[in-house]
Amino acid sequence: MLDQIRGSIVAIVTPMQPDGSLDMFGLDTLLEWHIASGTNAVVIVGTTGESATLSTDEHCDLVAHCVTQVNGRIPVIAGTGSNNTAEALYFTESAKKNGADAALLVTPYYNRPSQEGLYQHFKLIAQGVDIPQILYNVPGRTACDLQLATVKRLAELDNIRAIKDASGDLARGLELIEHCGEKLSIYSGEDALSLPLILAGADGTISVTANVAPELMSQMCAHALAGNAMEASAVDKKLELLHQALFLEANPVPVKWALQAMGKIDSGIRLPLVELDAQYHVKVRKALAQADIDA
Numbered sequence: 001m002l003d004q005i006r007g008s009i010v011a012i013v014t015p016m017q018p019d020g021s022l023d024m025f026g027l028d029t030l031l032e033w034h035i036a037s038g039t040n041a042v043v044i045v046g047t048t049g050e051s052a053t054l055s056t057d058e059h060c061d062l063v064a065h066c067v068t069q070v071n072g073r074i075p076v077i078a079g080t081g082s083n084n085t086a087e088a089l090y091f092t093e094s095a096k097k098n099g100a101d102a103a104l105l106v107t108p109y110y111n112r113p114s115q116e117g118l119y120q121h122f123k124l125i126a127q128g129v130d131i132p133q134i135l136y137n138v139p140g141r142t143a144c145d146l147q148l149a150t151v152k153r154l155a156e157l158d159n160i161r162a163i164k165d166a167s168g169d170l171a172r173g174l175e176l177i178e179h180c181g182e183k184l185s186i187y188s189g190e191d192a193l194s195l196p197l198i199l200a201g202a203d204g205t206i207s208v209t210a211n212v213a214p215e216l217m218s219q220m221c222a223h224a225l226a227g228n229a230m231e232a233s234a235v236d237k238k239l240e241l242l243h244q245a246l247f248l249e250a251n252p253v254p255v256k257w258a259l260q261a262m263g264k265i266d267s268g269i270r271l272p273l274v275e276l277d278a279q280y281h282v283k284v285r286k287a288l289a290q291a292d293i294d295a
Contacts, residue, residue, distance in 0.1 A: 016268025
């Protein structure tokens with residue numbers, strides 16, 4: 001299992017200039033903040049990193065840049081999934097070449113493959129690239145659900161080492177822990193469910209909330225992993241509104257706006273996404289204030 005990757009794993013945003021160009025200095029600043037704040041690992045170019053609107057070169061360059069900047073201080077997980085199996089294989093090979101510690105592979109979106117198609121897709125990549133691989137199930141975005149029976153089959157493959165469950169279903173997460181926890185690391189992909197899942201045996205969370213509250217998310221996960229439910233719950237209570245407010249519009253729209261309001265990044269975001277609607281500004285600021293974050 002990915003025993004060395006436990007706790008709060010930030011699904012980091014990709015900072016951009018107002019014209020949509022990449023802001024590498026902004027990324028470096030965020031990475032240093034996360035390392036200093038106790039974030040346990042970083043996912044680069046995942047969903048929150050706007051991977052869908054990055055070019056192939058940008059995608060690979062961001063992984064390489066992140067690995068260089070982090071310089072082994074925390075693990076770097078590269079988002080390498082695609083609905084094109086050949087492209088996912090290419091991104092995974094590039095991630096390994098560029099020194100990533102693991103790859104995160106989302107289920108193929110839009111195609112709506114069968115369970116056998118999903119199995120063959122992940123099997124080909126697992127057997128083709130010698131890097132630890134994390135399955136990523138997020139049916140709300142992909143119109144595709146990686147079912148338990150298929151996860152159990154994939155868990156038998158050497159390079160399949162973990163799963164991020166973003167189904168939003170607590171029962172599904174608990175089922176994965178019960179049936180696959182001995183072979184796979186289990187990560188929550190839903191911030192609001194991270195606490196109960198870690199207390200039940202999950203290894204951590206791949207988090208959006210950690211973008212704006214890295215220290216609190218790290219503390220909550222550490223308490224939960226140690227079995228300190230009361231302490232973990234107290235920290236998570238401060239994060240409760242953020243877990244909701246950062247999904248008022250499609251991720252990463254609210255979290256990028258929050259980071260901009262905090263002075264951490266510039267305002268850039270790529271179409272078809274646009275800046276957070278003004279009607280939600282007060283709610284996001286209220287959530288930040290509950291977590292004692294100035295914005």
